[in-house]
Amino acid sequence: MNSQDSKIIYVESCPICGDGLCRIRICISNQKVTGFILCDECEAMWTDPFMQERVPTNADETDPQCPSCRQSIWGKNMHWANIGEVCLLGWFDQVQMVDE
């Protein structure tokens, strides 16, 4: 485990629940890396760190689905973004970092 893994990378506190952190979730499927914003508390989702567009979820879903691969956001091909991935997505200026 490197030092990057022990950092929480987030955009801001969740405007929906007020207690969660809007963090970057990475999906890797079919050799394609996709990122979206996910509140680690209430699981509200946005398409990007500007947080203008919500990702819709259904009330009957136990787990919300990744907007890219349509698998559970807590599935095997998902993880929280590290700094490299944040840079790759071009979202570095929009995030904050703290030690976990």
Place this chain on the structure above:
Amino acid sequence: MVQKQRQDAAINALRMIPTKWAVIIVVAIIGYVLLQPQINKWFGLSLPSVASLVGDEKQTSQKKQEKFDSNEKTSTTKADSKASKAATEEKPDKDDSVNKAPTSQPRVSQPRDSQSRDSQPRDSQPRDSQPRVSQPRDSQPRVSQPTVGAERDSEKVHGFLTEIGRNRFESPAGLVYGSGSEEGHRLKHIERHLEDQPKRPGSHGVFEGDMHAFLVAIDDAYSRAKRGDKGTKKIQDEGSTIYEASFKKPIGFLGGQEGGRKRNPPLKQLRVVVRGNSLITAFPF
């Protein structure tokens, strides 16, 4: 002799009366036969049975007396207490499992309202350490109501939730705690709110109490907010619903970095986020 004379007299009397009355008398006799033991039982009377009146007195009355005596022995009179004790102590040897179970499970008859749950000793025993199934089910008798209730109670997760499927638990208010979240299960997720995370950016609502108390509070808040009670709020969001409910007393404090900056002020409100009837998260705010 006297009884035979009585019988003959009764038969003669029946012959003399009209058919209509005879039918009524027969019905009355049948009614008496059926009701006499019950009347004796209910009112503590000792009405004679028809058999004893007719003449079969010895056999039936002896049986009744034996039964009555055994009932009396198990009653609460002090004089008979030794005899009744001996009688009741003999029974467990014959069917040990049936009689032991209810005494070893004393919490069965408690009402399921929230107050009684609150009154349960929360801090005396850590709930997580309680075995969920304390006795093998098959060894438990299923004959008496208390034992069935005890089984249910021992199966409660955190003394509150009922297992409804694999890794799925339901609260009395109908909230379902299933798998999901970063921690893998919603129960694990909300457990994070039982402790402060001082390094965590922003606010982190911390519930002061154990998991059982937290689950009770969540259920209470959810029920009240769902009903639309005073001091509650319901917010519909993309696929999820946020319920908020206030409490009279503080239920926790504000933690996290923001809480630390504000010197951890007490919190009196609870926010519950659900999707359908599945809990996503809950925390004081």
